[in-house]
Structures are given as C-alpha cells and as structure tokens.
Amino acid sequence: MPSRRHSIANDLRDRITTARLKPGDRLPSEAQLATQYQVSTATLRSALAMLQGEGLVEKIHGKGNFVRHSLRRITYAGGGSTQAPQAAPDATLRITVRTTKVRARGDLTALLQVSTGCPLTEFHCVSYEAKSPHSLARIYVPRDLAPAAVLNEPCPYVGAEARFVALRPTSADVRETVSARLPTPEEASTLRISTVLAVLAITRVTADITGRVVEAALLVLPGDRADAVFTTHHVTDEGWTER
Amino acid sequence: MPSRRHSIANDLRDRITTARLKPGDRLPSEAQLATQYQVSTATLRSALAMLQGEGLVEKIHGKGNFVRHSLRRITYAGGGSTQAPQAAPDATLRITVRTTKVRARGDLTALLQVSTGCPLTEFHCVSYEAKSPHSLARIYVPRDLAPAAVLNEPCPYVGAEARFVALRPTSADVRETVSARLPTPEEASTLRISTVLAVLAITRVTADITGRVVEAALLVLPGDRADAVFTTHHVTDEGWTER
DNA sequence: CAGTGGTCTAGACCACGCG
DNA sequence: GCGTGGTCTAGACCACTGT
Numbered sequence: 089m090p091s092r093r094h095s096i097a098n099d100l101r102d103r104i105t106t107a108r109l110k111p112g113d114r115l116p117s118e119a120q121l122a123t124q125y126q127v128s129t130a131t132l133r134s135a136l137a138m139l140q141g142e143g144l145v146e147k148i149h150g151k152g153n154f155v156r157h158s159l160r161r162i163t164y165a166g167g168g169s170t171q172a173p174q175a176a177p178d179a180t181l182r183i184t185v186r187t188t189k190v191r192a193r194g195d196l197t198a199l200l201q202v203s204t205g206c207p208l209t210e211f212h213c214v215s216y217e218a219k220s221p222h223s224l225a226r227i228y229v230p231r232d233l234a235p236a237a238v239l240n241e242p243c244p245y246v247g248a249e250a251r252f253v254a255l256r257p258t259s260a261d262v263r264e265t266v267s268a269r270l271p272t273p274e275e276a277s278t279l280r281i282s283t284v285l286a287v288l289a290i291t292r293v294t295a296d297i298t299g300r301v302v303e304a305a306l307l308v309l310p311g312d313r314a315d316a317v318f319t320t321h322h323v324t325d326e327g328w329t330e331r
Numbered sequence: 332m333p334s335r336r337h338s339i340a341n342d343l344r345d346r347i348t349t350a351r352l353k354p355g356d357r358l359p360s361e362a363q364l365a366t367q368y369q370v371s372t373a374t375l376r377s378a379l380a381m382l383q384g385e386g387l388v389e390k391i392h393g394k395g396n397f398v399r400h401s402l403r404r405i406t407y408a409g410g411g412s413t414q415a416p417q418a419a420p421d422a423t424l425r426i427t428v429r430t431t432k433v434r435a436r437g438d439l440t441a442l443l444q445v446s447t448g449c450p451l452t453e454f455h456c457v458s459y460e461a462k463s464p465h466s467l468a469r470i471y472v473p474r475d476l477a478p479a480a481v482l483n484e485p486c487p488y489v490g491a492e493a494r495f496v497a498l499r500p501t502s503a504d505v506r507e508t509v510s511a512r513l514p515t516p517e518e519a520s521t522l523r524i525s526t527v528l529a530v531l532a533i534t535r536v537t538a539d540i541t542g543r544v545v546e547a548a549l550l551v552l553p554g555d556r557a558d559a560v561f562t563t564h565h566v567t568d569e570g571w572t573e574r
Numbered sequence: 575c576a577g578t579g580g581t582c583t584a585g586a587c588c589a590c591g592c593g
Numbered sequence: 594g595c596g597t598g599g600t601c602t603a604g605a606c607c608a609c610t611g612t
Binding site for chain 2: 130142263270317
C-alpha cells in the first residue's frame, strides 16, 4: 500500500501534469496542505521533496512552493559540438561569464596535464533562459596558449572549445566523461534546483594534435531537463559522413 | 553555521573516508547514534540520508546501516564500443539475462522506429560484481532480425551491440542519449542503491547503414561509481564546417 | 510585522530480518 | 520475540521574504 506521502505526491503530481496546477502557480502553504491532507507538516514536506526530486516543484524559502515552469529541454551535443549547434535555434540564452586567473591544483592538474601552480584562466559561466538558470560551466585554459582576444569575449559554455578549434585548425581529440550525481549546495543554489535533483556532470577535455590539452570544461546541467547526446558514425571504407 | 545533520554527516563521512569505519562495517543503530549525537532520530536519519545520496552508506531494513564497499568504478565507453572493451580486463562480472518476447509500445516504438505491437525480443540484464549489483540494462531487438543463435547466448549489456556488429559488418550509427535522474523504486532495489542516489541513464540506439534501427538499449548505472566516456577524434581534412 | 519554509524534538506505531 | 529501520505525529523554534 502506498504510504501517505506517496499518495499525496501522486495527487499533487496529477494536479500538476493535468494542468489543474499551472507552471508558476504557488501551492497552498505547507501548513494548509498538511491540514487538507490530514497529515503532519513533516509528512507533507516529504511528499513535496519527492516532487522536487522530479523537478516539478520549486521551493522558495519565505515565499512558498511553486509549480516549475516546464523549460525547454537542454540538449548537450557531445563529440566536440562539430555536428550541429546544440542550442535550439530560437533559444534566447543570456550568459554571464566571470573570468579569473587561477593556478592549477588538485584534479585540474591531472585533467590539463600541467603541474601544480600552472597559470590558468578560469571562465565561470552561467547561462540563463528567461531569467531561469540553465546551466553552469567552469572552463579552464592554460594561460600561455589563450589569445587575449578570445579570452575577453563573452564565452558561451558550449562555444569556447569551438572557437579554439576555429583559431587553430589542427586535429583535436575531445574526451567527455559523463556522470550523474546530486548537486553541491553551491550548484543547487546557482541553478535554483533542489539539492535532491540529480545533475548531469560532464567533464570535457580537449587536446590538440600534439596531445597537449588546450581546455578542460566542467559542465553541470540540471538532470530534470538535460540530456547529453553522442552520435557515432561507424565507418567502413569511405570517410565520415555528415548527418 | 552548519545544521546538526550536516555536522553529523560530516563526522560520519570523516570516519568512513579515514577508514575508522571500514567497508562492510555496520554502524551503530540509529537509536544509538541519535543518543551519541544528542539528536532526535529524525535528525539522525536525515544525516544518514545525505551519506546514502553520496553512496557511502547502505541502509538495509531490519539489519542496519552499513558502510558500502567501495566498488570498482564502472566505465561505460560510448561510441558504439568499437575502440576498446569497456570492462576492466580483470573484472569478474556475472550477468543474469531474462529473455522475453514483448510487443512495442510507448517510447519503444519511437526509439526503434517500429509501429505499436511490433514483435520484439527483450533482454533484461543485470550484471553483478562479486554479488553486488552493478548495472541494469533492458535491450530491445526487433524479433525479425535477431538470429536465434545470438539471442540464446548470455548477453552482457555491453556486448549485444558489438556482437551484432560482428555479425553484420555494415556501417552503423549509434546514438547515445545520457541523462541523470533519481532511480525508480524498482531500479533502486535491483541495484541495491538508495532512492536518493542518482543514476546515469543511457539510451543507446543502433542503426545499420540503411538507417534501420537494429537495437535499442536502456542502461541504468549507479551514479556513485559510473562514468560514461566518449572520445572523439576530430579530422580536419575531411571538411567539417563550423556552425 | 505576518506568513512562509527550514530545522528539530520526543515520542508512537508499523514492517522487515533473524534467531 | 527482539532489534532493526520506515513512517508518522503534533508540536516548537529559527530564518527568510514581503509589507
């Protein structure tokens, strides 16, 4: 038999998916809902937690629980983004970039294959779609190979690597490691998602033909609306074919 | 100031990562821990929930809380697995396969590009590493193109597609869609993971050179120890165009 | 300030695993 | 049966958001 919180979650989920509760709507307060459902506030909150994990509800401290806007799905196109632009053509993404100079340490040294203390440029990018945080990226580039002209441009998290490819038309290898985890508290607040909503974490390392790593990107996408797509064309005789 | 449950989680996490609590160890009962930390059971349980989400602790109803064995990391190699076998060379994976005949419905029809009711063979695979559930796969193949000899073999979730490639040496396209989410209750119990531990869900669709979809695989990997890796070798002389 | 969610308590009762 | 975790209660007090 379903537990109380499952029943409540199911009921609220129904009301959301059948649009009786519409995106942006504020739910009754937790105290009111608890009274309506004849449960304690703790039980009601655990029901809401399930809906948060599914990305249906967003809690805002001091304001209430809101039905999330069903945002456009985010598609991250793997393989170095060569096949097509991955943003929807009509997507209006606003991107904030914070550029800082840092020095390699910890995992970054291994990713970039540089020694500890190596000077790097960090791009801390947050993209927004209509005020709603959309994705998060930290991109690291060794400072000795980043032309200043490139570094000072606004840099979409998906575009930095493409720009470098354009500048240096050598072959490059891209290695993308994808994992699923819960967000760090900081990531959760930046993306305005619940700490119980899984994120897709992509680590992308780009190397030039000499094997030198020219960029490492740590991307974080909200799991409720992000997919990473990788398309492989197996080749027998002829060269690559474009889709 | 960190909340009580954060302090407790941090303390227990320390005791686990510094091996003062070793893999397989049973923690004191929740009531005992609550007394030790001078908190209520509810607070203590929420601290344990954080550690579950990180994959450090496994709760077993009626038995206790256990420090998880740190299992070998799972690496899923994308790109159709042509470059290398993705299982560690010394991995001892035991795989159970349940083969059933089903008919296409719902999302499957779109994935396989067949009509509703089309006869399919479903492979329901669970792989184990030393009794510990490791990964979960549901693989669907249109029944009219699956040689019986292949279908009756034990079929590792990673190997079915490679086997088909070997049998039919035509070019093939592989499209892998990766997402992060919380497991369904069924997936959580099969993989013996917490329902708050994110999973990496990979949908892999393989097509032959004619564009016919020959296989759809739905893979679920525990997020605390799985990565999917995609490697792309860019070729310059072949005429890629940017944007 | 009033109203909201966030944390926490000190219990109760139920369901599971094992001897 | 006993000890374990799973669910739930009816509060209390704190922190944040708006007026």
